[in-house]
Amino acid sequence: MSVETVPDTAVISYDAAQGAALAEEMRRDPTVFLMGQDVAMGGFFGGGRGLVEEFGLERVRNTGITEAFMVGAAAGAAMTGMRPVVQLGFADFSLIAGDEIFQKLGKWRHMHGGQFELPAVIIMPIGPSGGAGPEHSGSMEMLPMHFPGLKAVVPSNPADAKGLLKAAIRDPNPVLYYPSKQLNFKRGPVPSDPDLVIPLGQAAIARPGTTVSVISYGCMVPRVLEAAQALSAESIDLEVIDLRTLVPLDRDTILASVTKTGRAMIVHEAPRTAGPGAEIAALIQEHCFYALEAPVARLGAVDAPIPASRFLEDLCFPSVTDIVELARRLARA
Amino acid sequence: MTTVDRTELSVALFTTIARARAVEDALAVHIRDHGFAGYWHPGKGQEAAATGAAAALARDDYLFYQGRGVTWPLAKGMGLGPIIGDLLGKATGSTGGKGAGVPHWADASLGIMGEGASLGSVFHIAAGAALSAKMRGTSQVALADFGDGTSARGTFHETLLQASVWRLPLIYFCENNGISVSTRFEDVSPTKTIAERAAAYGVPGEVVDGHDALAVYDAVAKAVERARAGQGPTLIEATVTRVGGHWEGDAQQYRPADFLADYRDPLEIMRSRVDGDLADKIVAEARDEVAAALEEAEAAPYPDPTVILKDVFA
Numbered sequence A: 001m002s003v004e005t006v007p008d009t010a011v012i013s014y015d016a017a018q019g020a021a022l023a024e025e026m027r028r029d030p031t032v033f034l035m036g037q038d039v040a041m042g043g044f045f046g047g048g049r050g051l052v053e054e055f056g057l058e059r060v061r062n063t064g065i066t067e068a069f070m071v072g073a074a075a076g077a078a079m080t081g082m083r084p085v086v087q088l089g090f091a092d093f094s095l096i097a098g099d100e101i102f103q104k105l106g107k108w109r110h111m112h113g114g115q116f117e118l119p120a121v122i123i124m125p126i127g128p129s130g131g132a133g134p135e136h137s138g139s140m141e142m143l144p145m146h147f148p149g150l151k152a153v154v155p156s157n158p159a160d161a162k163g164l165l166k167a168a169i170r171d172p173n174p175v176l177y178y179p180s181k182q183l184n185f186k187r188g189p190v191p192s193d194p195d196l197v198i199p200l201g202q203a204a205i206a207r208p209g210t211t212v213s214v215i216s217y218g219c220m221v222p223r224v225l226e227a228a229q230a231l232s233a234e235s236i237d238l239e240v241i242d243l244r245t246l247v248p249l250d251r252d253t254i255l256a257s258v259t260k261t262g263r264a265m266i267v268h269e270a271p272r273t274a275g276p277g278a279e280i281a282a283l284i285q286e287h288c289f290y291a292l293e294a295p296v297a298r299l300g301a302v303d304a305p306i307p308a309s310r311f312l313e314d315l316c317f318p319s320v321t322d323i324v325e326l327a328r329r330l331a332r333a
Numbered sequence B: 001m002t003t004v005d006r007t008e009l010s011v012a013l014f015t016t017i018a019r020a021r022a023v024e025d026a027l028a029v030h031i032r033d034h035g036f037a038g039y040w041h042p043g044k045g046q047e048a049a050a051t052g053a054a055a056a057l058a059r060d061d062y063l064f065y066q067g068r069g070v071t072w073p074l075a076k077g078m079g080l081g082p083i084i085g086d087l088l089g090k091a092t093g094s095t096g097g098k099g100a101g102v103p104h105w106a107d108a109s110l111g112i113m114g115e116g117a118s119l120g121s122v123f124h125i126a127a128g129a130a131l132s133a134k135m136r137g138t139s140q141v142a143l144a145d146f147g148d149g150t151s152a153r154g155t156f157h158e159t160l161l162q163a164s165v166w167r168l169p170l171i172y173f174c175e176n177n178g179i180s181v182s183t184r185f186e187d188v189s190p191t192k193t194i195a196e197r198a199a200a201y202g203v204p205g206e207v208v209d210g211h212d213a214l215a216v217y218d219a220v221a222k223a224v225e226r227a228r229a230g231q232g233p234t235l236i237e238a239t240v241t242r243v244g245g246h247w248e249g250d251a252q253q254y255r256p257a258d259f260l261a262d263y264r265d266p267l268e269i270m271r272s273r274v275d276g277d278l279a280d281k282i283v284a285e286a287r288d289e290v291a292a293a294l295e296e297a298e299a300a301p302y303p304d305p306t307v308i309l310k311d312v313f314a
């Protein structure tokens, strides 16, 4: 696909797609505004360049190194009629704002009897990015699956990055938006239609197949697709599900696929132990036990802090080879 | 500043304190006789602070209170029915009985925006509400109420720093009762007052006698005026007395015998400014109203169990 042949799409990076979503939503709705460290310069990866020129420093608000303040203030602004978007540079720092995210955004509506809406979006990049080190490489997207009251999004490509961020901004609930740092500079076709939103809670079948259902999201989706390509030569036909949102989780798509293939594996960048895969494996076991031809399998990061060494970093995450080998084993089980 | 008739104001402040006191007294008896499903933090002795402060706010100004006593929602206009309903965990409470125990009262139409029970969290939230008011171009202000113990939180610092730079219409309102559970303020603060810390943020800070609702009103009215004029936050420290324990039933073995030596009852201070007969009538009416509301709340149903899974998402 190219810009020339499809005039209403442009090939842009994942990070630029987020910037485009922000610009379009800020244009559409005057209550949308952005807060965070260095957002006025376009953010760490530059995807938000141009926002301050168009919307000014009132709506693109630079803050100090105050993660808890940004998120807490977003809660206050959201419950009083604004739609704040907070940019946390790294998901690891969400723990600094843990009270604000999990106790305030996640609970305020419920604990006050449903009187308030909290339409805030917190953007917090996950995963490694070439030596960012143990305190900057965390994948914390399992947390909102466990703490009620928060939606959670993990886009796997530029088009989804835009469509899901737009949906997150328009949602009346707090949404944690987890872009994958590994995908920041990945480019792809992105529709220009400013009203194209991707509904939260709908997984995509990234590749239909018949042998094994591979459930994945975020930066692992391209790796799973690569593995599927490699295995097609051996007549192993992977069905690849890109979850896109973890809360709400599209249980129907997962269960229908596994019922069809009878084999399932989950691949994610978060640590394997008690990661999203653990929950999804349990879900499949509860609902598809009699359809299964083999035990549900999981791949995730090692249960260790991610070293700053780029050499070691690579070894912490599921590779295409790991995915191929596990899928092959499952297919033959 | 709008001029307010001081006699009328005094009657209004006295009425609020009398009603709050009547709730405190009735609750103490109720808890003794019936037990209680929650963690009640009595506010007896501190009523003047919230009373004076809330009176200086407009109906649509935002209030984020800390959870001691019942005065804040009462003073900001909430009825006794929803207040006591929440205290007893009944469906008639302002949160439908969900926020009971350590009560989470809320009524957005009165600017009562709820409570963050992890103390110190409302600094940020109130600042966000103030920012929202500023961005939407209203003249609303936001008040964050907190205790001396809570002034140690990092959130105190973070918010005041950013709110000062952004000149947010925010009021930090401290009820300094000198104690946090059993920990004395002087043992955990390098400064004698909390108000003096305001200077570090380029914000005015003032100590006011929190036993005197009229003095508190004047201080907060000035801060509100500053905020509405776009001059940014103010920190007000009201010195108050926590007459009771940290929670109802606290044996308070940590307290010295003479801890009430300097205490002056806020109800009596305001009573001295109100005609005697009128004052007696107000007190009697408050008692009757509270007794009736308590009876009503006792008879009211508990919430339907299905509310547990409601309101997780909008």
Ligand SMILES: Cc1ncc(C[n+]2csc(CCOP(=O)(O)OP(=O)(O)O)c2C)c(N)n1
Pocket: B068, B117, B118, B119, B120, B146, B147, B148, B149, B150, B151, B177, B179, B180, B181, B242
């Ligand atoms: C962040 C946090 N830490 C601890 C507690 C437990 N706690 C509840 S009330 C309280 C004392 C608060 O003291 P202060 O701020 O002085 O207010 P006061 O109780 O005197 O009104 C504590 C420690 C809490 N609710 N939140």
